[in-house]
Amino acid sequence: MKKILAYIFVLLFTYPSILYAEKWHINMKKKEKKDFAYYVLKAQSDNKMVFNTRNIKNPNIYKFFEKFEDRLGVAEKGIEFDLKYSYEGHEKDWKRFDILGYAQRFQIMEPYKETTKKNKTKWYRVAYFIPGDIRTDKHTISLFDFKKLYGKGEKSHDGSFAIVNNRFTWNFNSPNYASHTNETGSEYLYPEHYVVNLDPNFSPLKGKWVNVLLNIKWAEKGFMHLWIDGKLRSSYFGDTLAGASSVRFKFGPYRHHMHQATNEGLQIPDLKIKYSNVGKADKCDDLWSGCSEILSQLNDKSQVIGARAVVLCSTSPQSSSCRNLGYPKNPRPF
Numbered sequence: 258m259k260k261i262l263a264y265i266f267v268l269l270f271t272y273p274s275i276l277y278a279e280k281w282h283i284n285m286k287k288k289e290k291k292d293f294a295y296y297v298l299k300a301q302s303d304n305k306m307v308f309n310t311r312n313i314k315n316p317n318i319y320k321f322f323e324k325f326e327d328r329l330g331v332a333e334k335g336i337e338f339d340l341k342y343s344y345e346g347h348e349k350d351w352k353r354f355d356i357l358g359y360a361q362r363f364q365i366m367e368p369y370k371e372t373t374k375k376n377k378t379k380w381y382r383v384a385y386f387i388p389g390d391i392r393t394d395k396h397t398i399s400l401f402d403f404k405k406l407y408g409k410g411e412k413s414h415d416g417s418f419a420i421v422n423n424r425f426t427w428n429f430n431s432p433n434y435a436s437h438t439n440e441t442g443s444e445y446l447y448p449e450h451y452v453v454n455l456d457p458n459f460s461p462l463k464g465k466w467v468n469v470l471l472n473i474k475w476a477e478k479g480f481m482h483l484w485i486d487g488k489l490r491s492s493y494f495g496d497t498l499a500g501a502s503s504v505r506f507k508f509g510p511y512r513h514h515m516h517q518a519t520n521e522g523l524q525i526p527d528l529k530i531k532y533s534n535v536g537k538a539d540k541c542d543d544l545w546s547g548c549s550e551i552l553s554q555l556n557d558k559s560q561v562i563g564a565r566a567v568v569l570c571s572t573s574p575q576s577s578s579c580r581n582l583g584y585p586k587n588p589r590p591f
Contacts, residue, residue, distance in 0.1 A: 281409075282307035282368050293365070296321040297336050299382065299536030300543040302506075305371045309364040309507070311347035318344065318363050325531060327386060331466050335384070335533030338363055340510050342525040350513070358525075360513035365535075369409050372503040378474040379537050382544040383418070383508055386531040389464030395518040396525070397421045401469075401508035401535075405430075405446070405501040413446040415497075415504065416481065418469060425462045427453040429481055431569065431591075432496035448499065451591060452568040452579075453491050459563030460486055468534070470545055473497060475504050482555060487547070489554040491561050493591050508535050559591040567591070 284307055285293065294303045312318075319338045326332050345351045346361030353359040373379050383401050402417035416429040430448040455462060462485070470484040479497035483490050498504075509532070515525050534544070541548035561567055567590045570579040582590055 281310060282366065283310055283312075284308075292321055293336075296323075296334050297532060297535050299534055300538035301371075302367075302536040305367065306365045307368045309362065309366050309509075311350050312363045313344045313346050313361055315344045322531075325386070327465050333384065333386075333466060333531075333533040335531050337529055337531045338510050340512065340528045340530065342515070342527070356516050358515050358519055360511070360515065362509065362511040362513075364507045364509035364511055366507035367505050367537075369406070369503075369505075372406055372505045373475055373537070374503045375498050375501065376474075376476045378472070379539065380541050380544055381471040381473070381506060381537050382468065382534055384466055384468045384532065384534040386466050386533075387420075387463045388529065391420065391423075391463055391528065392526055393420045393423050393512075394523050395422055395521065396515045397513055398528070399511040399513075400530070401506070402511070404505040404507065405499065406503045406505060407501055411505070412444065413448060413499070413501070415448075416471075416473075425455040425457060427455060427483055427491055429493065430497075430499060432499055433571075434499055435571075446499070447572050449569060449571045451493075452570060453561055454565045454568070455485075455490065456563050456565045459490075460488060466533070470541075470551065472541065475501075484551060484554070485563075487551065488563070489551075489560075490563050492555060493559050494557070495559070495591070506537055508532060561590045 350360040399419040403415040404411045405413040433449040434446045472482045481493045567582040
């Protein structure tokens with residue numbers, strides 16, 4: 258178990274957010290903005306998102322759809338990403354650390370002016386559909402994540418919803434950071450990080466449309482609550498800002514540490530991921546129907562529900578360690 262937890266941690270958090278000098282984003286064209294607004298983006302994210310500069314440069318990476326019915330008969334319009342290993346990616350992903358085939362992505366994100374500033378509270382929603390036979394053996398795919406900004410530069414990661422070696426995880430920072438110089442010579446903040454290993458038996462996380470809803474106050478006295486399909490799964494009270502000036506929201510497939518699979522002769526499979534109803538808002542009602550039921554599940558205590566384990570990990574450029582917090586029967590695992 259310890260080896261598995263350490264492996265999950267390595268896949269999630271030892272990749273750096275490299276600070277690079279060129280543009281952070283590419284603006285959407287008029288037609289792209291219109292399509293994303295109609296098919297995918299909601300509330301404050303509508304017409305406010307941009308492309309990550311490290312995205313795969315392939316016109317066939319995504320397409321919009323008007324209707325998609327899963328095995329439960331639920332229909333949604335949205336966007337489908339066709340992620341192929343052969344598409345490679347930006348050289349700072351694909352050849353990171355001089356390792357061929359390290360990472361690839363296609364992410365839609367907030368430009369600096371649209372990031373959430375400190376002490377603000379926001380709601381976020383992401384709906385996704387992943388086939389039931391998805392495999393992420395010995396690598397990770399992040400479905401959405403947040404980045405901490407200090408000024409205009411990203412100096413730390415934060416919350417991430419990811420599939421790590423076939424396990425669904427929700428990951429977010431503790432208040433404790435260590436400052437080190439990363440491989441680019443820049444300062445990077447390495448946080449202690451909670452890893453919530455979600456239990457798919459509590460609620461299915463693939464093979465159907467899954468709706469993730471978050472309510473986050475980015476502040477020293479903040480909170481971070483996550484619901485999946487209307488059920489509270491993680492609730493944390495504490496410092497969610499750690500001195501950052503703002504927080505960036507990103508979604509879209511980001512696959513990394515793929516070399517750990519290919520080095521063992523494993524094939525990175527083609528993968529189709531669908532998204533719908535993605536957005537940020539000041540009010541729950543702008544993104545969700547039935548917010549009174551959502552809010553009634555909260556109390557003033559940190560808690561986790563429907564998880565196999567909670568792990569606390571720390572890292573530096575030289576080392577990493579993880580401590581299994583188990584799955585406590587009381588509601589205060591953090």
